[in-house]
Amino acid sequence: MVEYRIDRGSGVPAYVQIVEQTERALRMGTLRVGDKLPTAREVVAATAVNPNTVLRAYRDMEQAGLVELRRGLGTFVTRSLARPGAEDDSPLRAELTAWTARARAAGLERADVLALVTAALDAYDNEQHSKEEDA
Amino acid sequence: MVEYRIDRGSGVPAYVQIVEQTERALRMGTLRVGDKLPTAREVVAATAVNPNTVLRAYRDMEQAGLVELRRGLGTFVTRSLARPGAEDDSPLRAELTAWTARARAAGLERADVLALVTAALDAYDNEQHSKEEDA
Amino acid sequence: MVEYRIDRGSGVPAYVQIVEQTERALRMGTLRVGDKLPTAREVVAATAVNPNTVLRAYRDMEQAGLVELRRGLGTFVTRSLARPGAEDDSPLRAELTAWTARARAAGLERADVLALVTAALDAYDNEQHSKEEDA
Amino acid sequence: MVEYRIDRGSGVPAYVQIVEQTERALRMGTLRVGDKLPTAREVVAATAVNPNTVLRAYRDMEQAGLVELRRGLGTFVTRSLARPGAEDDSPLRAELTAWTARARAAGLERADVLALVTAALDAYDNEQHSKEEDA
DNA sequence: GTGGTCTAGACCACT
DNA sequence: GTGGTCTAGACCACT
Structure with missing residues (x-):
């Protein structure tokens, strides 16, 4: 629930x-x-x-x-949005859980973590964009 | 800028x-x-x-x-919100960048990644709460 | 209201x-x-x-x-700013009401009264400051 | 100055x-x-x-x-706004100085004092208005 | 040129 | 019906 x-x-x-x-x-x-x-x-x-x-x-x-x-x-x-790779027992998820624990233990707040992830996503997307343009 | x-x-x-x-x-x-x-x-x-x-x-x-x-x-x-641990060259950040690349490569969308992180944060916070209650 | x-x-x-x-x-x-x-x-x-x-x-x-x-x-x-001493029936208030009536009756305008009070407050604060410095 | x-x-x-x-x-x-x-x-x-x-x-x-x-x-x-009654040595002023000191000593902030005076002025003006209407 | 206030008016969120 | 966001546009305060 x-x-x-x-x-x-x-x-x-x-x-x-x-x-x-x-x-x-x-x-x-x-x-x-x-x-x-x-x-x-x-x-x-x-x-x-x-x-x-x-x-x-x-x-x-x-x-x-x-x-x-x-x-x-x-x-x-009525519809699933589930992704393979996002399941409870996926390695990606385990890694992220571990990373999050380290980040929080290092003093990062919830908002800091979210900011970092957003930045990482932006960086990744920008990189992909430039690769596409190169191709 | x-x-x-x-x-x-x-x-x-x-x-x-x-x-x-x-x-x-x-x-x-x-x-x-x-x-x-x-x-x-x-x-x-x-x-x-x-x-x-x-x-x-x-x-x-x-x-x-x-x-x-x-x-x-x-x-x-006029005020900084910067955190040690969130700098460009921090290990935490490097790890997250790598993880994000893997997640995206595995087919997770931006929203999936954000959902995972939110879940990981919630899980961590809940765990801390219960530890505090035990103490 | x-x-x-x-x-x-x-x-x-x-x-x-x-x-x-x-x-x-x-x-x-x-x-x-x-x-x-x-x-x-x-x-x-x-x-x-x-x-x-x-x-x-x-x-x-x-x-x-x-x-x-x-x-x-x-x-x-959601929050009170009320002060003890500023209530309707406080002696301070009664004294001020009386003083104000005298001031107005003596021909002082609203702005004059406000100017006087501001001056009195400034004088008091300055005096306190210098006392603090002496200490 | x-x-x-x-x-x-x-x-x-x-x-x-x-x-x-x-x-x-x-x-x-x-x-x-x-x-x-x-x-x-x-x-x-x-x-x-x-x-x-x-x-x-x-x-x-x-x-x-x-x-x-x-x-x-x-x-x-080029023009004076001075009022008799507002001079340095006027009794009204001495009384107000004394009152202000008591108010501040009683814990009222500058803003409280100003609020009280404004209220007293409003009250006086309202009273005068109603007297005028009676007349 | 940069921020700041205000208005009229449209449309939205919430009870 | 009550607050909330947003826009366009006028005019102001300040550097």
């Missing part, structure tokens, strides 16, 4: 945070096709967000083809 | 994206105390965002003590 | 005037934790200021930790 | 602060007809404000008939 955490004050709309967190769970394989999302009522209880806000997020994901809202039954995952 | 990229479809307000990207540059040491941010006009030219939106972002960072807006002169970094 | 009065000829930005008047009400205890500020619309109706200007003021106070903007609900005081 | 103190960050334009502080000195009798204001150069040295900003303030006061700019000579007070 996904557990949503809404960071009010981040400036990111609540419904966007719900969508992002759901997609993340889909990519990680935490959430699979057929799985049920928490009910609006449950999300409300956990996050103090208004039910309409949850429904807005769920509706957005339905339009994106990720979930299906079944009246009276709940909301269910 | 920072270069802002605004993703208009992300649902994240433009001014928040500017703040986030600036903070990231501060954490990475790309931007240092005394450095000048691009002028509102320059950002407008590069991102097609309205000048008011840029100023809103800059003002927010000023109130957070990160930069100083000097009328007639420009906007300047 | 606070009632804002915007003096358009003063050269002081309208949003600053709103912040100042709110803080004054907080210091006086007129406004307490949990109290609701007038909605942007109400302020607009009363002052002919643009809603954006009101929101700018409210946002500034939110960042200062004084109030909380709750979408769909309103804006609420 | 007036000494200007510019509070950047107060949100009040620098030139307005200069005008306000000058008027205060005029009301207090600290500055009298014929007195010379500090030169732009001196103000710049003391406040790190741009000379044009000082000149802007002086020009505004010239238009208000308070001072006269004499090229090559300086800026001179």
Whole structure:
């Protein structure tokens, strides 16, 4: 079961945070096709967000083809975003877990880690771009 | 010089994206105390965002003590968020760069990588929490 | 309920005037934790200021930790600035009320009174400074 | 000689602060007809404000008939705002000085004192208004 | 030329 | 209905 955490004050709309967190769970394989999302009522209880806000997020994901809202039954995952390589037991994941532990132990904050990763991704993408241009 | 990229479809307000990207540059040491941010006009030219939106972002960072807006002169970094361990030549960074390359080569998208890192951070934090509770 | 009065000829930005008047009400205890500020619309109706200007003021106070903007609900005081000694029934206040009446009756304008008080404050502060230096 | 103190960050334009502080000195009798204001150069040295900003303030006061700019000579007070009752040795002033000392000693901040005075002035004015209406 | 305030107005997020 | 973002555009403050 996904557990949503809404960071009010981040400036990111609540419904966007719900969508992002759901997609993340889909990519990680935490959430699979057929799985049920928490009910609006449950999300409300956990996050103090208004039910309409949850429904807005769920509706957005339905339009994106990720979930299906079944009246009276709940909301269910209809498409996987899971990647081979992102599974629980993948080597890549184990390596990252180890690296993260080292980074945090070295004093880097969550935001520092995220900044580093974003920078690494940007660097990689730029490099690929220039290779493509060379070709 | 920072270069802002605004993703208009992300649902994240433009001014928040500017703040986030600036903070990231501060954490990475790309931007240092005394450095000048691009002028509102320059950002407008590069991102097609309205000048008011840029100023809103800059003002927010000023109130957070990160930069100083000097009328007639420009906007300047007043506080560093740089971390030892996040420098260009740090081992942690080199390791992450290598890992990212492998992840991307293995077919993981940018969003997959970010999802993995977020998961790893969550896992680490949860573990620390439970250790603290044990203690 | 606070009632804002915007003096358009003063050269002081309208949003600053709103912040100042709110803080004054907080210091006086007129406004307490949990109290609701007038909605942007109400302020607009009363002052002919643009809603954006009101929101700018409210946002500034939110960042200062004084109030909380709750979408769909309103804006609420989250921190007190009240001082013992500034209450309605404090002797200090009674004395000042009496003094003010005498000053006004003696022909001093509002601005004169404010000038006198500012001078008295400056004099007191300077004296304290020099005492500290002596010590 | 007036000494200007510019509070950047107060949100009040620098030139307005200069005008306000000058008027205060005029009301207090600290500055009298014929007195010379500090030169732009001196103000710049003391406040790190741009000379044009000082000149802007002086020009505004010239238009208000308070001072006269004499090229090559300086800026001179041409009108008094002094009030009987606001002199250095007036009883009102002595009483206020004493009251201020007590207020500060009781823990009230500068801003608290100013808030109290403003409230007292408002209260007095409201009372007068209602008396006038009765009459 | 650089930042800063303000307005009117459109559209969105949230209750 | 309440706050929130964004735009275009006018005009101001400051260097």
